[in-house]
Amino acid sequence: EVQLVESGGGLVKPGGSLRLSCAASRFTFSSYSMNWVRQAPGRGLEWVSSISGTSGFVYYADSVKGRFTISRDNANNSLSLQMNSLRAEDTAVYYCARGEDPYFFDYWGQGTLVTVSS
Amino acid sequence: QTVVTQEPSFSVSPGGTVTLTCGLRSGSVSTSYYPSWYQQTPGQAPRTLIYSTNIRSSGVPDRFSGSILGNKAALTITGAQADDESDYYCVMYMGSGIRVFGGGTKLTVL
Numbered sequence: 468e469v470q471l472v473e474s475g476g477g478l479v480k481p482g483g484s485l486r487l488s489c490a491a492s493r494f495t496f497s498s499y500s501m502n503w504v505r506q507a508p509g510r511g512l513e514w515v516s517s518i519s520g521t522s523g524f525v526y527y528a529d530s531v532k533g534r535f536t537i538s539r540d541n542a543n544n545s546l547s548l549q550m551n552s553l554r555a556e557d558t559a560v561y562y563c564a565r566g567e568d569p570y571f572f573d574y575w576g577q578g579t580l581v582t583v584s585s
Numbered sequence: 586q587t588v589v590t591q592e593p594s595f596s597v598s599p600g601g602t603v604t605l606t607c608g609l610r611s612g613s614v615s616t617s618y619y620p621s622w623y624q625q626t627p628g629q630a631p632r633t634l635i636y637s638t639n640i641r642s643s644g645v646p647d648r649f650s651g652s653i654l655g656n657k658a659a660l661t662i663t664g665a666q667a668d669d670e671s672d673y674y675c676v677m678y679m680g681s682g683i684r685v686f687g688g689g690t691k692l693t694v695l
Contacts, residue, residue, distance in 0.1 A: 504631075504686075511689040512623070512631065512674050517682055526682030562630060570678035571621035571636035578630060 469494050469574040471563045476579030483553050483583070489546040489563030489576060497521070497541040500566035503548050505559035506578075513559075516548065517566060531557075553583045589677050591687035597665045597694055605690045606657040607675030613656035618677040620658035622651060625672045625689075634673075635660060662692075670694040 475487040489501070503515040516537040517526045525537055536549040546563055560580050564572035590608045597603035607620055614620060622635040633642040635651035638658065648663045658677075662669055675687040 502684075511672075512625070512686045514676070514684040514686055517684070524682060528683070564631075567636070569637055570619040570684065571633065571676065572623070572631075573633050573636075573642065575630040575632075 469565060471565065471574060471576035473561065473563050473576045473579040476561065476581045478582045478584065479553055480585050481554060481583055484549070484551045485553065485581060487548040487550065487561055487563075487579060487581070491544045491546065491563075491565070494565070496539075496544040500524075501537075501539060501546045502564045502566050502572060503537065503546075504562045504564050504572065504575075505557075505581075506562070507556070507559040510559075512562075515561070518546070550581070553581075555583050557581060558583045588679075589675065589685045589687040591673075591675060591690045593688065594691045594693070597662070597669075597692065599665060599667060599694055601665050602661065602663045603665060603692065604654070604659050604661045605673055605675075605692070606654065606659050607677070607687050608657040609677070614653060614658045614677070616653065618658070618679070620651070620653075621676045622649075622658075622660045623674045623676070624669075625674065626670075627672075631674065665694050667694050 470492045472490045502517045518537045534552045538547045560578040562578045563576040565574040567573040616638050623631040625631040639651040650661045672689045674689045
């Protein structure tokens with residue numbers, strides 16, 4: 468069964484930075500696009516970013532464009548999200564999700580909590 | 586402002602049928618938006634139910650079905666069970682790599 472395990476969450480001050488990671492296993496990582504989806508406390512799901520299998524295509528939600536950078540290391544089966552200039556409204560559980568054609572998420576990690584607060 | 590719209594809440598009786606919808610603030614939903622549906626219970630990761638409008642994900646019971654109804658995507662649950670009580674989210678593919686979630690529907694089974 469596909470496994471996705473997020474890490475790197477924690478408490479950070481507004482304006483600070485944090486790097487999330489997602490370790491993938493039990494599938495051919497490079498063959499799939501990968502995504503970050505977040506959920507603020509008590510709120511709905513929000514798509515954050517996607518990256519194609521070869522990193523040739525990356526996409527971001529307007530809410531994070533210019534502040535967050537998605538990347539992947541296919542040799543090590545890992546996905547990352549570098550988050551800079553963090554704001555209180557970035558506080559959320561961040562999920563790593565595998566992308567499948569056409570344009571949906573088929574497997575999800577358990578999430579990692581990011582809290583932005585002074 | 587929410588581009589993708591869902592009913593905030595819905596209730597269904599055990600054994601009953603309920604249809605949740607997913608629309609656009611402007612325009613009609615078509616299969617070209619590749620609507621997908623996800624179920625989430627509190628504290629858990631989402632679970633994929635339906636993709637590409639009406640294809641059930643692996644392991645999803647056939648009482649969950651997807652369709653286009655009028656100008657919206659729809660998720661129908663037939664023979665609702667107590668453990669169907671969850672939040673349900675749709676996602677639309679908006680083109681240029683952009684996906685947008687609806688605000689979610691909280692389904693109560695009572």
